[in-house]
Amino acid sequence: MLLEEIIILGTVTSLVYALLALGFTLIYGVSGVINLAHGALVMVGAYIFGALVGFFPSLFPAGFSHVAVVVLAVILTTILTGIIGSIFYRLTLHSILGDQIATLVVSITGCMLFAQLIWLVFGATLTARFPVNLFPGYRTLLGVTVLNDQTLGAVVSIILFVSLSIFIAKSRTGMAMKALSQDIEAAMLMGISVEGMYMLTSAIAGAIASIAGVFIASIAGAASGDMWLSALSISFSVVILGGLGNIKGTIVGAVIFGYSVEAITLLGGGGLVASFPFIVLIIVLLIRPKGLFGKHVEME
Amino acid sequence: MHLLEVEGLTKRFGGLTAVNNVSFNVDEGEILGIIGPNGAGKTTLFNLMTGYMKPDSGKVRLNGEDVTGLSPDKIANKGLARTFQVVRPFRHLPTIANVLVALESPRGRRKIEYIRTPERKAMEMLEDVGLSEMMLEPAENLSFGDLKRLEIARAMALEPDLVLLDEPFGGLSPIETEYMVKSIQRMHLDGYTLAIVEHKLHALMQMVKTVLVMHNGEKIAEGTPEEIAKNDRVVEVYLGKAI
Amino acid sequence: MSVKYLRRAYVSFATHVYDVPPRMLAFLMFIALAILPLTQLNLTILERLTYANMIAILAVSWDLLVGRTGQISMGHALFWGVGAYSAALLFQYFGWPAWMTIPITMLVGVGIAVGIGIPCLRVKGPYLALVTMSLPLAVVGFLYYYPSAFHADTGIRLSALWPASFGWTGSFLANYYLSFALMAVSAVIIYKIATSKTGVVFVSLLDDELASKASGINVTKYKLLAFAISGLFGSLAGCVQGYFASSARPTAFDISLSIIPILVTILGGIGTIYGPLVGSYIYYLLYYYVFPPIIRWIAPSYAASVGVAGQQLVGFVIFLVIVIIFATRWPRGIARAIVDKLDDLQEAREIGEKK
Numbered sequence: 013m014l015l016e017e018i019i020i021l022g023t024v025t026s027l028v029y030a031l032l033a034l035g036f037t038l039i040y041g042v043s044g045v046i047n048l049a050h051g052a053l054v055m056v057g058a059y060i061f062g063a064l065v066g067f068f069p070s071l072f073p074a075g076f077s078h079v080a081v082v083v084l085a086v087i088l089t090t091i092l093t094g095i096i097g098s099i100f101y102r103l104t105l106h107s108i109l110g111d112q113i114a115t116l117v118v119s120i121t122g123c124m125l126f127a128q129l130i131w132l133v134f135g136a137t138l139t140a141r142f143p144v145n146l147f148p149g150y151r152t153l154l155g156v157t158v159l160n161d162q163t164l165g166a167v168v169s170i171i172l173f174v175s176l177s178i179f180i181a182k183s184r185t186g187m188a189m190k191a192l193s194q195d196i197e198a199a200m201l202m203g204i205s206v207e208g209m210y211m212l213t214s215a216i217a218g219a220i221a222s223i224a225g226v227f228i229a230s231i232a233g234a235a236s237g238d239m240w241l242s243a244l245s246i247s248f249s250v251v252i253l254g255g256l257g258n259i260k261g262t263i264v265g266a267v268i269f270g271y272s273v274e275a276i277t278l279l280g281g282g283g284l285v286a287s288f289p290f291i292v293l294i295i296v297l298l299i300r301p302k303g304l305f306g307k308h309v310e311m312e
Numbered sequence: 313m314h315l316l317e318v319e320g321l322t323k324r325f326g327g328l329t330a331v332n333n334v335s336f337n338v339d340e341g342e343i344l345g346i347i348g349p350n351g352a353g354k355t356t357l358f359n360l361m362t363g364y365m366k367p368d369s370g371k372v373r374l375n376g377e378d379v380t381g382l383s384p385d386k387i388a389n390k391g392l393a394r395t396f397q398v399v400r401p402f403r404h405l406p407t408i409a410n411v412l413v414a415l416e417s418p419r420g421r422r423k424i425e426y427i428r429t430p431e432r433k434a435m436e437m438l439e440d441v442g443l444s445e446m447m448l449e450p451a452e453n454l455s456f457g458d459l460k461r462l463e464i465a466r467a468m469a470l471e472p473d474l475v476l477l478d479e480p481f482g483g484l485s486p487i488e489t490e491y492m493v494k495s496i497q498r499m500h501l502d503g504y505t506l507a508i509v510e511h512k513l514h515a516l517m518q519m520v521k522t523v524l525v526m527h528n529g530e531k532i533a534e535g536t537p538e539e540i541a542k543n544d545r546v547v548e549v550y551l552g553k554a555i
Numbered sequence: 556m557s558v559k560y561l562r563r564a565y566v567s568f569a570t571h572v573y574d575v576p577p578r579m580l581a582f583l584m585f586i587a588l589a590i591l592p593l594t595q596l597n598l599t600i601l602e603r604l605t606y607a608n609m610i611a612i613l614a615v616s617w618d619l620l621v622g623r624t625g626q627i628s629m630g631h632a633l634f635w636g637v638g639a640y641s642a643a644l645l646f647q648y649f650g651w652p653a654w655m656t657i658p659i660t661m662l663v664g665v666g667i668a669v670g671i672g673i674p675c676l677r678v679k680g681p682y683l684a685l686v687t688m689s690l691p692l693a694v695v696g697f698l699y700y701y702p703s704a705f706h707a708d709t710g711i712r713l714s715a716l717w718p719a720s721f722g723w724t725g726s727f728l729a730n731y732y733l734s735f736a737l738m739a740v741s742a743v744i745i746y747k748i749a750t751s752k753t754g755v756v757f758v759s760l761l762d763d764e765l766a767s768k769a770s771g772i773n774v775t776k777y778k779l780l781a782f783a784i785s786g787l788f789g790s791l792a793g794c795v796q797g798y799f800a801s802s803a804r805p806t807a808f809d810i811s812l813s814i815i816p817i818l819v820t821i822l823g824g825i826g827t828i829y830g831p832l833v834g835s836y837i838y839y840l841l842y843y844y845v846f847p848p849i850i851r852w853i854a855p856s857y858a859a860s861v862g863v864a865g866q867q868l869v870g871f872v873i874f875l876v877i878v879i880i881f882a883t884r885w886p887r888g889i890a891r892a893i894v895d896k897l898d899d900l901q902e903a904r905e906i907g908e909k910k
Contacts, residue, residue: 046681107883112681113627117817118882120629120688124814125875132861132868241810245692248685287696290689297686298674364765388771400766402759404826413759416752417771430752466770 016154018275024162026270028231031169032224032243033250033262034176035217041257042189042213045105046112048119050221051244052126053097057222058229058239059130061089062144082146086226090219097218098211106207127240141234146226165227172220177259189213193257245289252296255303264304313376315340315505316392316474321360321370323353323529330356332529333370338474343500344507345516345537348526349549354509355397357526358476362394363387375473389419391473395463397482397509401451408434408447410462414469423471437465441495457488464495468504475499477508481515489515517541525549581829584836588735592728601731607839608734609796610815612741614831616788617816619745622826623754624781625761626672627680630687631816634789636694636808637667639797641790643711653716653798660794661787668786672779691808698805710804713797730799737795738832741788746828748784757781761826818878838874846870 036050064085100122108114134142147160180186191199192209200206221243228243229235246269254265269292277285296303314337323331331353338344346354359365361372363384372380379387388394402410411434414420424433438444441461446454454462460480467475480496481489493515500506500519510516517523517537525533525540527549533540540546588608592601617631641663642656651659671690675683698707705711716733717726748754756777759767764774793812797803815838816831823834847866851858858866 046685104879104883113684114882116627116629116681116684117821118879120814121818121875121879121882124811125872125879128868128872128875132865132872241692245689248689252685283700284696286699287693290693290696293689294686294693297678297682301678301682362769384765384768385771385773388769394769396766396769400763400769402762402766404758404762405755409755409758412752412755413767413772414770416756417773419771466766470771 022271022274026267027166027169030266033247035221036247049122051240052123053221054225054243055240057225058235093222094215094219098215101214144229146230161230249289249292255305261305317373345520345523352526353529393467393472394476397478399459403452481512605734608738611835612792614816616785618831620785624757627684628687629684632691632812635793638790638793639803639807643803664786664790668782672782710802
């Protein structure tokens with residue numbers, strides 16, 4: 013029983029974590045920016061979605077099924093969060109590109125800024141919980157209870173990873189992003205607008221982050237005022253473990269991380285789960301900062 | 313015993329052998345010039361000698377003591393000082409403080425005779441290179457030529473047994489080059505032993521007694537400037553195969 | 556003419572090492588802080604100023620490590636928390652009084668600082684920042700995981716600093732003057748270190764580690780020294796504040812304590828030593844006494860609906876925005892930007908005069 017639980021829940025959790033980390037690694041891969049505000053965008057997504065679905069059903073045309081409302085809300089959320097992420101990048105990080113320390117300081121300040129704004133707008137505080145729900149209910153697989161939101165999250169994660177990889181490999185914009193990740197100057201010489209591409213990347217990363225936020229909150233049943241910190245720390249650990257900027261590495265990192273977290277929880281170490289991302293981060297950074305596959309080379 | 317003995321120094325980067333089995337000696341009071349086309353491995357050689365890179369094989373001996381692979385600060389404290397090709401000043405510090413850093417090192421502290429304070433000694437070093445006026449200026453305000461002279465002042469503050477100058481003339485105007493030549497000659501007269509990597513052959517050849525030529529990581533010739541100028545292989549390496 | 560004078564006046568505001576800070580300003584600030592309670596015996600203000608004093612110590616310890624030596628710490632909360640908990644645990648398990656726990660705690664702070672400094676030596680820039688940021692956060696989890704040892708939910712009680720005869724007002728006053736004295740002493744010590752030869756070597760590490768090595772400096776030794784000093788004062792701050800609050804709680808490791816020193820130092824001028832001090836007080840001044848009234852004035856009904864706490868939150872948001880603006884537009888500090896601007900004006904004048 014335990015084994016099945018670890019395997020199935022581990023898979024699902026890993027995929028959701030991978031989704032969480034995807035935006036973070038995308039930005040780093042394309043622009044070399046470690047955007048700590050990522051955690052806040054996850055939270056922003058969860059809260060906006062929760063607000064739309066929970067509090068403003070009147071916004072949606074009457075007679076819409078729950079599914080339709082959810083889909084519409086998700087679309088709105090991703091667009092809004094993408095715009096927010098993009099604007100934040102352009103207003104702040106763009107002017108300090110290349111200064112890694114300033115970027116860290118500004119992005120963590122921005123992260124706190126978003127968190128505080130959410131607290132202001134939604135009246136949230138550190139411990140207050142803001143109900144967020146996609147599709148309540150669960151299924152059982154091999155005797156293991158899996159929430160519908162978890163399953164959906166895992167599926168969406170796979171879809172997004174695949175879509176993004178195809179996008180980067182095949183589309184013109186995607187190839188431009190890949191070019192930027194390899195050699196900025198050459199890319200500029202080819203006529204690629206660095207500013208535009210970075211803004212687009214931030215938008216996509218923000219959108220993905222918001223989707224991850226929606227799922228994380230739904231699985232937990234609610235969004236909380238400190239979810240930015242756990243979102244950020246998990247994204248970090250996953251990305252550092254797998255290697256910054258490397259999409260495949262992110263998946264591997266997420267898998268290792270997700271299974272470990274499930275295993276620890278199911279084996280009774282639930283309390284340590286909060287510290288776990290930080291411990292992983294510290295160990296990896298001290299032993300092998302590049303992570304398993306890292307090297308800020310290309311995105312794969 | 314030679315002041316500096318370099319024996320079989322080799323360094324590989326992946327498939328590329330940057331320095332290949334290079335050996336030479338430097339005696340006290342000598343000025344050695346190290347020349348060679350770009351990519352010959354000169355700066356790598358310097359880095360190997362001063363501890364910034366660890367050689368794959370070979371030895372470096374200073375005053376008979378094996379200093380191979382020691383950290384750069386230990387090597388500096390043992391008496392082997394270097395300047396950098398691309399100047400590396402301490403930008404936020406005033407010029408005099410740049411020199412004071414070296415005087416804070418163990419060797420620096422030893423070399424300040426008890427009658428003088430570090431500040432006095434630093435001022436003397438700056439006077440020697442003509443930077444006294446800029447003493448309190450933050451180093452980042454100095455011109456490029458001044459910064460090159462500051463590099464030398466910093467190295468000399470350690471009163472080293474051997475000074476490695478990495479392209480001291482790089483980027484200098486003709487007047488600045490002349491000044492630098494005079495500074496280096498004066499250092500030599502004061503009894504310092506020097507090894508100089510340089511591209512500006514005209515300036516270099518008038519100063520040095522011995523020249524070592526490198527190409528593709530190997531030492532291909534060693535001798536007086538006159539001998540080197542007549543060496544067919546050297547000419548070929550610099551100018552391409554005989555027309 | 557006036558430009559030259561202004562420039563000279565402002566040169567001492569710029570981020571140099573040998574600059575004398577505006578001695579007058581610092582002196583006045585100290586005087587003001589010293590006599591304030593005598594003019595205005597308001598316990599709330601006293602308590603806030605006391606806290607501000609301790610944050611000032613934390614911030615200045617951060618500035619020495621980061622602004623002067625270039626070792627990026629985004630986890631200074633670690634020292635604060637270690638300070639609070641060391642004292643609390645010593646009191647809880649051995650019953651030691653404050654005059655014993657405080658010095659020991661400072662030593663613990665040094666030990667922890669060196670302990671994390673050693674592995675962190677080989678980690679660069681952003682990675683170092685991330686590691687340091689994670690450390691206090693990892694500790695919090697452990698505190699909750701061993702509730703019997705750490706009493707995370709209630710916090711660990713700390714003994715009172717002053718005898719009961721001091722009374723309520725008396726102990727507040729005593730707290731304040733203790734915090735003020737500690738802040739003044741810490742500031743002076745750190746300033747002296749920063750302007751000593753050791754401080755000069757610290758800046759060489761910030762500017763160019765490789766060149767520092769070439770000058771014979773044992774970089775490792777100096778980095779660890781910077782960590783140790785920073786840890787010593789950081790844990791002193793957290794420890795004494797723990798006494799003021801009468802308990803050590805997991806919030807002592809909160810990320811806000813890692814971020815606030817950074818914010819106030821950026822505001823005040825990174826690397827200047829007086830910057831974090833001035834910044835701390837300005838921050839709390841703004842947070843408690845400037846922003847809330849402004850918000851009440853601009854949007855009275857909104858302000859009324861969210862109450863004072865809400866107003867302070869909005870003020871904090873404004874403060875964060877200000878810091879972001881400062882950090883992106885003037886990464887080297889606003890004082891520097893002003894000096895550069897004055898330099899440009901000066902040059903333009905001289906060129907104009909030559910014609």
